[in-house]
Amino acid sequence: MKEELKNLIESASLEAKTIETENDYLNIKSKYLGKKSKLSDLMKNLKDMTSDEKKQYGPLFNKIKKDLESLFVKYYDNVLNKEEKITFDPTIPVNEEKGSLHPVTIIAKEVTDVLKNIGFMVLEGPEMESEYYNFTALNVAENHPARDMQDTYWLDNGLLLRTHTSPVQVRAMEKYGAPIKMCAAGRTYRNEDLDASHENTFFQVEGMVIDKNISISNVIYVMKGMLREVFNQDVEVRLRPGFFPFVEPGFELDCSCTICGGKGCQTCKNTGWIELCPCGMIHPNVLQMSGIDPEEYSGFAFGLGLTRLAMMKYKIKDIRVLNSGNLRFLEQFNVR
Ligand code: DAH
DSSP, X not given: OHHHHHHHHHHHHHHHTTOOSHHHHXXXXXXXXXXXXXXXXXXXXXXXXXXXXXXXXXXXXXXXXXXXXXXXXXXXXXXXXXXXXXXXXXXXXXXXXXOOOOHHHHHHHHHHHHHHHTTOEEEOOXXXXXXXXXXXXGTOOTTOGGGGGSOOOBOTTSOEEOSSSTHHHHHHHHHHOSSEEEEEEEEEEOOOOOBTTBOSEEEEEEEEEEETTOOHHHHHHHHHHHHHHHHTSOOOEEEEEOOOTTEEEEEEEEEEOTTTTTSOOTTTTTSSEEEEEEEEEEOHHHHHHTTOOTTTOEEEEEEEEHHHHHHHHHTOOOGGGGGTTOHHHHGGGOOO
């Protein structure tokens, strides 16, 4: 019996050194101290022992049990201490600087939220786009001079970087048909020389409504409502004729200057108006190419320059700062 106990202690002490995880600890504990352990087996002999033997072995068993238990705990404690050094400590105070949303992201969310509230789907489209979706399906025929209106980055794989968010209109018409109300915000690219008001990478939000009996008054109503929410003030809008191959008639929508309220200032070049958003009634060819019957349905669309809007709302003078990664500038907006 003594020999057996000695061997038991020896092998338990050796094995205790291998404890590396909580699982190891629990396994070794059950192997040496559990109900089916060798020690339990040996303790069963107690009942057949003489009272002298009982007096000797009873306390011995108890001592061995306690010693092994504290040995296992000791090695397991080492593991815990080691882990503590490398694990995350949630009690350390956090750095107050948590990061902030980019001004364009804030505006994009505001605009799409307003549109969502009046029933628009919020969609996304690819930034690497095909010629068909970017031009052809928008009624810009191959070799048509209108393709030159948008200096395009062509890619080696035959695709291009979308020059506007309008291709998402086409994808939405193909996928969902009519009637439909959708918007899509995202990055757009044009091969521009950079200066304070031109960037090669900028953001737009596209909107489109197709239903029966849609007219220009719907455009005015939606745009006015949206701009009021974004600028937190009532704005006036006006339409001037504008040409875009995918709308007929096409317009430039101006809004009353939010800086001077229409009285005339530097920002609006003393006109009281700011050119904000091209729009128009969707050209019947565009509807037809995407499988919608222009005899039955009509629609309007708009393409709002988000970068421009962010600059207006936050009074940012140089567009280049938006893509600069200049955190000192971008952090000012500090919306989390
Ligand atoms: N996609 C045009 C551009 O970036 C803007 C535009 C004009 C979008 C008229 C529209 C629209 O949806 O109806 O120059």
